[in-house]
Amino acid sequence: MIRKFGRWEPKIDGNAIIDDSAIIMGNVVMGRAYVFPHALIRADEYAVIIGNDVSIMDKAFIEAHRNVVIGEGSIVSHGAIIHGGNIGKNVLIGVGAIVLEASIGDNSIVASGSVVKDDFDDDSFIAGIPAKKIRSIEEKDIKYIEEAKEEIKRKAKWLKEK
Numbered sequence: 001m002i003r004k005f006g007r008w009e010p011k012i013d014g015n016a017i018i019d020d021s022a023i024i025m026g027n028v029v030m031g032r033a034y035v036f037p038h039a040l041i042r043a044d045e046y047a048v049i050i051g052n053d054v055s056i057m058d059k060a061f062i063e064a065h066r067n068v069v070i071g072e073g074s075i076v077s078h079g080a081i082i083h084g085g086n087i088g089k090n091v092l093i094g095v096g097a098i099v100l101e102a103s104i105g106d107n108s109i110v111a112s113g114s115v116v117k118d119d120f121d122d123d124s125f126i127a128g129i130p131a132k133k134i135r136s137i138e139e140k141d142i143k144y145i146e147e148a149k150e151e152i153k154r155k156a157k158w159l160k161e162k
Helices: 138-161
Strands: 022-032 040-050 060-072 082-089 099-102 124-128 131-136
Touching: none
Parallel strands: 022 040, 040 060, 060 082, 082 099
Antiparallel strands: 124 131
């Protein structure tokens, strides 16, 4: 469901694939993205800006408590929460991870269940409560993200088949 929220109405690329059960409301600007069942993206005075080839998985929640920018090719996994902040390009936010007004650099991974309250540079593998940089991203991590993105694109096509 795409709906107005306050004085704001979402602006969504015509090639975005959005499940009927997802809710996108308010000051949201979305490129060619994939939004899976029961995801919620909500913004009013602040904005949520989502780049091309971003995947918002089942039951993810994104709220613009502060501006939120999600860079091209990033994945917000199942049940993840983003409450303000900037997510770089090709970032994987793991299952159930929480990002609270933090910035995460390009080509990074946030491990499942982590709580991110601080900013992290590019190429960081981030984990824990509170999250810390565990190590730098390796070639195998980049390969994992690329494989996940390809599988998600394949599954997103199923959303179009109604």
